[in-house]
Amino acid sequence: MIELVDVPPLRGPRPAGTSRVRRRVPPDAPVFRPVRRSILTGLAAAGATAGLKALGVFPPARDALSSGFELVGYYDIYPRCPSYASGHNCSPGCGPSLVCASCCRTSGKYKGFHKSGVSDPGRYKLRPSDCYGSHWDGWLWAYAKSCGKCKKGVTWRCHDGWKKSKAGNWYKTICRVATACKN
Known part of the structure; x- marks a missing residue:
């Protein structure tokens, strides 16, 4: 039978005359195979x-979104549809502002993005960092049903801006370009 005095303490100072215990793997221990x-x-x-x-x-598998956005040129594009456009169907799709085909650039480095004061002075302006919580320049919007030539769904890149009316008033617009079409 073991006596209480024979049980080494777990805490406290090491008893006098005892050596420090070192644990090592014995040289004859089996190797995992x-x-x-x-x-x-x-x-x-x-x-x-x-x-x-x-x-x-x-x-x-879907691509992981490392930082939550896609940087296209110098535009921050939100990778998902904002909640205010979630209930929209094939048309208008992108959001509450007017979807405007003539507002999209048709050539150059930023083809498919909203026209700006640089590309068309006096008639168009961008709304930088003005969509979805004042952080994004645009967003992706997807519709999973038949829409135009896309029989099984479409994904649009929506990029917002301003257009000047003939009366001289500015109104909010969205350039919508298809980035994926499922047939």
Whole structure:
């Protein structure tokens, strides 16, 4: 039977005359080597996964959004539809402002983005950092049903700005360009 005085304390000072205990792996300890059965099981699981993926059982992986936005040129594009446009159908799609095809640039470095005072002075202006919480210049908007030539859905890049009316009043507009079309 073990006496209480023979049990070493877990805390407190080390008793006089005792050496510090060091724990090391003994030199004759067995080295881990995989068993043949575990290797075969792993290969079978990998083969089954690859086969199911080839058959299309698993949906395709989506790209991870590392920083929450896509920088196109110098525009910050929000990767999801803002809540104020979530209930929209095929048209207008992008949001509460007027979707304006003539507001989109048709050439140059920023083709498909809203015209600006640089591209068309006096008639157009951008609304930088004015959409979705005053941080983004534009956003992506997706519709998962038939829309125009896209039979199974469309994704638009929406970029907002201002257009001057013939009467001289400025009103909010959106340039909408399809970035993906599912047929």
